[in-house]
Amino acid sequence: MARRIQIWNKLDWLTILLYVIIVVAGWLNIYSAVYDEMHSNIFDLSQRYGKQIMWIGFSTVLAFFILLIDSKFYVSFSHVIYIIFIILLIAVLFFGREINGSKSWLMIGSFAIQPAEFAKLGTALVLAKTVSSYNFSFKNMLKLVQLVLLILLPVGLIFMQNDTGSALVFFVFIIPLFREGLSGLILFFILLVSVLFILTLVLPPLSLLIIVISLALFANLIIRKRLRDFLYIVGVFLVSAFFVWLFTYLFVDGETDFYYLLLRTSVGASLVLLIISLIKRIPQAALVVSLFVVSVALTFSVDFVFDNVLESHQQARINNFLGIESDPLGAGYNVNQSKIAIGSGGLTGKGFLQGTQTKYDFVPEQSTDFIFCTVGEEWGFAGTSFVILIFLTLLIRLIRLAERQRSVFSRVFGYSVASVIFFHFAINIGMTIGLAPVIGIPLPFFSYGGSSLWFFTALLFVFLKLDASRLEQLH
Amino acid sequence: MDSYSKRKNIIILIFLLTGGIFLVHLFVLQVIDTTYKKTATNNILREVVDFPLRGLIYDRNGRLMVYNQAAYDLHATPREIDQFDTTLLCSILNIEKQYLEDALKKAKRYSRYKSSIVVKQISPERYALLQEKMYKFPGFYVQPRTLRKYNYDVAGHVVGYVGEVDPETVNSEAYYKAGDYFGVTGIERTYEKYLRGEKGASFYLVDVHNRVKGSYNQGKMDVTPVKGSDLVITLDTDLQQYGEMLMQNKRGSIVAIEPSSGEILMMVSSPGYKPSAMVGRMRSVSYPMLAADTLLPMYNRAVRALYPPGSTFKMMNALIGLQDKVITPRTKFRCNHGYHVGSFSMGCHHDMDFQLVSSIAQSCNAYYAYTFRYILESPKYKDVKEGYESWRNYVMSFGFSKRIAPEVNDELPGFIPPSDYYQRRVFPYSRWRALPIISLSIGQGEIQTTPLQMANYTAAIANKGYYYTPHFLKNIIGLDKGVVEVVRHQTLIDSIYFEKIFEGMAQVMSEKHMGTARASYVPGIEICGKTGTAENPHGADHSIFVAFAPQNNPKIAIAVYVENAKWGSTFAAPITTLIIEKYLNGSIQESREYIEKNMMEANLLFPDKPNYQIFD
Incomplete structure (x- = not known):
């Protein structure tokens, strides 16, 4: 008993308070989103709000159990937990039920659970275990490959379930790895790829090329901090331009397209600069030039990937997100209605249960993926900023907790928890206000659904347990 | 302590930056930009115009010359039209199938969300038939109108006639919407402002399928139509x-x-x-x-x-x-x-x-x-x-x-x-x-x-x-x-x-x-x-x-x-x-x-x- 009391004392109650606030706020908004005058009792088990309170009850029990289990269990059994969830992911492929086009639900009796959610927990544990293992180093290629495979295995299985949204979440594990020393370039490179991917689809090729060239020149100027180099590059560029033009003029028939002229010039100039920088041993310059070449290559491959790899509904969603096709009744209908609902809330909102856009089904999935619309419509900017601030407080609190861990395992796991919550938070809210593509992932602790709530509760409380026991173990 | 602990600041920065962008965007979306509020209102409000009865016209001896008869316009909202039996609808209304198809095409061109008139002036007899079968035609609804009827079929030039309002009048006078009726000639035109009365409107809340969910704001915004004034004219x-x-x-x-x-x-x-x-x-x-x-x-x-x-x-x-x-x-x-x-x-x-x-x-x-x-x-x-x-x-x-x-x-x-x-x-x-x-x-x-x-x-x-x-x-x-x-x-x-x-x-x-x-x-x-x-x-x-x-x-x-x-x-x-x-x-x-x-x-x-x- 003495030990148990110790645990309660050591728990981070601020995090639990934030958790309770978000869960209760979510429940009230689910009530409002699917409110039905015939079933006005918030505990009515035939309705989603009644079920949600049941899920909340189960979550509380789950949290208790997690806190009761010795923290060493999570460390020791992380591989086992990971493997169990991988098996479940495989099982889903065979026995799963298809809902909304993705075969990601496993029926256990009358309960439907989504193993993809729990796979994140397993992956977080196994990553923490691997990174915290003796003599782990990011410079060790074997370890790095092992790490990548551990992440890619569930990602691949979830892709096979046709649940792109959940699969994408796994890329957020870059953040805890970055914290542990993974090269910043990879983070930067991923950001660059995403930005270029979007820009390629949005902008005409010529303006994109001009932007990429300007960025490369600018990056060089920043890194080298010497105007002479900058002028030197511009000189090389102009000379290349002249030769490319001359060549085109002499040997190529027909009209010379400015875009191709610029493209050839820039590639030619880059090669010249790359050779010069290698000879002169200026590695930073070589890096910038390489990045430039890669960027240009990427802009070409994006079109290829977009046209040949993505499925039509994914293309439509991405196109719509980027504002390429404006069809308010097609793929953009949901986001448009979602923005209308949130935008109509004003400063203080229409009041509890007074929302019309969500209640009358203009907004799709109003209790799950688009629950934030109800907040926006009924509570206005006051409500949305409150939710965002609560989430930011929780995230920063989690980083604080992670940083105070003595074991690498706990710290990596803490960062993983914060990162997964962050990714869900960023994409879910981002998509409701048109800042992120519509990937159907729920708002942590907030959206309706047992699987999602249990998973996030488990994720959070495993970390809280680790935190509470941080002084006992030293890994 | 590990050597990468400063990286936490970068991560916190990413979190805060994301949250900050959301807050700014939401502030613009919810507080500064008002267009979404209007769209939201348009989304859920269906305004049904209640047309007033046009004023009657009596002669100098108090005899009723001109009065109203009921007629019904069939409206359709293209987005809500589902599969329906075109042959049945055409036979009820006694129209050619081609006519209906053309009308629906035209309605679709006008707007997919807004309703437009498909068939005008259906007689009360045909309306009675139609009403029974209305449930078979999703996306359609009927609006009652009135047409003129004459006890004494005389003095066409004096009394004039009522017809659909012309585009110029729709543009110049806010009262009229396309498809409204107004006096085109004669007394009907001269005393249009008195005869027409005032249109009323009922506001209903509708859901995404345009199903009526109840009256808006307890009907406080509803306007009851005002019947047009009756005229006594000097003709015998x-x-x-x-x-x-x-x-x-x-x-x-x-x-x-x-x-x-x-x-x-x-x-x-x-x-x-x-x-x-x-x-x-x-x-x-x-x-x-x-x-x-x-x-x-x-x-x-x-x-x-x-x-x-x-x-x-x-x-x-x-x-x-x-x-x-x-x-x-x-x-x-x-x-x-x-x-x-x-x-x-x-x-x-x-x-x-x-x-x-x-x-x-x-x-x-x-x-x-x-x-x-x-x-x-x-x-x-x-x-x-x-x-x-x-x-x-x-x-x-x-x-x-x-x-x-x-x-x-x-x-x-x-x-x-x-x-x-x-x-x-x-x-x-x-x-x-x-x-x-x-x-x-x-x-x-x-x-x-x-x-x-x-x-x-x-x-x-x-x-x-x-x-x-x-x-x-x-x-x-x-x-x-x-x-x-x-x-x-x-x-x-x-x-x-x-x-x-x-x-x-x-x-x-x-x-x-x-x-x-x-x-x-x-x-x-x-x-x-x-x-x-x-x-x-x-x-x-x-x-x-x-x-x-x-x-x-x-x-x-x-x-x-x-x-x-x-x-x-x-x-x-x-x-x-x-x-x-x-x-x-x-x-x-x-x-x-x-x-x-x-x-x-x-x-x-x-x-x-x-x-x-x-x-x-």
């Missing part, structure tokens, strides 16, 4: 109907006015059209037919046809002569088969002396040639031009050469030439003289007047020197003051000069005095009349008759034009006296029934096709 439906029957198969018009008030008792333009021909879907059939008819049934002759007044104008010159004191009732002029000055000659039928009274009774041209010349050459005036200008002022004081009925939108003003007209055309190089314009003395020449103006002129004579603004509106029920401004217009002739004119006009009907319309004498009614013939360069002359009765207390003043009927006494006079008799006595005496029969059966349009109807 019996008289109007009688006039239209007498004028069938003839071209011409009749205008009758109550002199003591200026109220227009009847206005016939023949050939005309029945107002019921212009109702709803009928109009799409009738209108092209009427518009293409060479007899111009759409043309309101009563206010737009311009004729010279002919001999009916002689009273005018007599009155001016008396007022200017260039003649007295005893002044005698010799008619020697006309009026002859040097080589100039104006023909007449007599060989005797005329005084004022007999000159009217027998319509002597020579008498008026003298009178007109004396007026223009009177020593009162500096020269003939000034004399003419004074003469014109007298004439215009009787309501000529200007629009006199403010309610009539398309009235023409007619023409009494201003002095510069003659200055330019007749006297460009010479002094003004009376002789070149002497035809004005007998109402021929350049003068152009409308039948309405002639009736009004007769009313002014009957009133001994004044007339009231001719008008159609008696009152708007529920409105205290009159809308049309009825003004007493004083002519420039003193009332004492009218006594002898009355006497002359009474003798026109007299056998004893060889009156020109003695054949149309009505025993028991003292009618004062005057025949006229309007010269017509295109064919046979037009027959004109103006009259008022009874002589000592005029209740009706009337002008009748029958085109190409030669003399005033042949058609215009009998028709006039029949109308007066009908109006004053309520029926035609037995001894005159044959005249009634002759007039009704006479076919001046197609003598070989006796059964031609005005329009049916």
Whole structure:
């Protein structure tokens, strides 16, 4: 008993308070989103709000159990937990039920659970275990490959379930790895790829090329901090331009397209600069030039990937997100209605249960993926900023907790928890206000659904347990 | 501590940056940008227009002339249309499948979310059938409308018709939306603002499938429609109907006015059209037919046809002569088969002396040639031009050469030439003289007047020197003051000069005095009349008759034009006296029934096709 009391004392109650606030706020908004005058009792088990309170009850029990289990269990059994969830992911492929086009639900009796959610927990544990293992180093290629495979295995299985949204979440594990020393370039490179991917689809090729060239020149100027180099590059560029033009003029028939002229010039100039920088041993310059070449290559491959790899509904969603096709009744209908609902809330909102856009089904999935619309419509900017601030407080609190861990395992796991919550938070809210593509992932602790709530509760409380026991173990 | 601990700041920065972007974006979306609020309202509110009942129209005797019948418009919202049985819908509505498909295509082009009218003016009978099956047609709904219906299918030109509002009006007046109805012509147009009432609106909350979820804001924003005001107009439906029957198969018009008030008792333009021909879907059939008819049934002759007044104008010159004191009732002029000055000659039928009274009774041209010349050459005036200008002022004081009925939108003003007209055309190089314009003395020449103006002129004579603004509106029920401004217009002739004119006009009907319309004498009614013939360069002359009765207390003043009927006494006079008799006595005496029969059966349009109807 003495030990148990110790645990309660050591728990981070601020995090639990934030958790309770978000869960209760979510429940009230689910009530409002699917409110039905015939079933006005918030505990009515035939309705989603009644079920949600049941899920909340189960979550509380789950949290208790997690806190009761010795923290060493999570460390020791992380591989086992990971493997169990991988098996479940495989099982889903065979026995799963298809809902909304993705075969990601496993029926256990009358309960439907989504193993993809729990796979994140397993992956977080196994990553923490691997990174915290003796003599782990990011410079060790074997370890790095092992790490990548551990992440890619569930990602691949979830892709096979046709649940792109959940699969994408796994890329957020870059953040805890970055914290542990993974090269910043990879983070930067991923950001660059995403930005270029979007820009390629949005902008005409010529303006994109001009932007990429300007960025490369600018990056060089920043890194080298010497105007002479900058002028030197511009000189090389102009000379290349002249030769490319001359060549085109002499040997190529027909009209010379400015875009191709610029493209050839820039590639030619880059090669010249790359050779010069290698000879002169200026590695930073070589890096910038390489990045430039890669960027240009990427802009070409994006079109290829977009046209040949993505499925039509994914293309439509991405196109719509980027504002390429404006069809308010097609793929953009949901986001448009979602923005209308949130935008109509004003400063203080229409009041509890007074929302019309969500209640009358203009907004799709109003209790799950688009629950934030109800907040926006009924509570206005006051409500949305409150939710965002609560989430930011929780995230920063989690980083604080992670940083105070003595074991690498706990710290990596803490960062993983914060990162997964962050990714869900960023994409879910981002998509409701048109800042992120519509990937159907729920708002942590907030959206309706047992699987999602249990998973996030488990994720959070495993970390809280680790935190509470941080002084006992030293890994 | 590990060497990468500073990286936590980068991660926190990413978190805060994301949250910050969200907050700024949400602030713009929710607080600054207001367009989303409007869109949200449009999303959930369905405004259903409640069309008011259009005001009714009663005649001067309180008889209901124009009222409303129900009709139903079928609307569709393309986005909500699901699979439905087109054949069934077409058979219920009795329309071609192609028509429905075209209408739906058009609706889709207009908007996928907003409803548009697919089939207009469904009859109550078909609506009853449709209503039972309505559940089979998702995306469609029916809106009740009203169409006009006529108890007395007369006076199409006066009452006018109601039709769909034109795009210009939709743009210029906020009240109207495309597809609304409004008065296009006649009374319906003039009193549109009173007849239409005020549209109401009900606001409903709808869900994404456009299903009604209840009234919005407890119906506080709903507006109940206000029924249009009922009008009482001055027409006498019996008289109007009688006039239209007498004028069938003839071209011409009749205008009758109550002199003591200026109220227009009847206005016939023949050939005309029945107002019921212009109702709803009928109009799409009738209108092209009427518009293409060479007899111009759409043309309101009563206010737009311009004729010279002919001999009916002689009273005018007599009155001016008396007022200017260039003649007295005893002044005698010799008619020697006309009026002859040097080589100039104006023909007449007599060989005797005329005084004022007999000159009217027998319509002597020579008498008026003298009178007109004396007026223009009177020593009162500096020269003939000034004399003419004074003469014109007298004439215009009787309501000529200007629009006199403010309610009539398309009235023409007619023409009494201003002095510069003659200055330019007749006297460009010479002094003004009376002789070149002497035809004005007998109402021929350049003068152009409308039948309405002639009736009004007769009313002014009957009133001994004044007339009231001719008008159609008696009152708007529920409105205290009159809308049309009825003004007493004083002519420039003193009332004492009218006594002898009355006497002359009474003798026109007299056998004893060889009156020109003695054949149309009505025993028991003292009618004062005057025949006229309007010269017509295109064919046979037009027959004109103006009259008022009874002589000592005029209740009706009337002008009748029958085109190409030669003399005033042949058609215009009998028709006039029949109308007066009908109006004053309520029926035609037995001894005159044959005249009634002759007039009704006479076919001046197609003598070989006796059964031609005005329009049916």
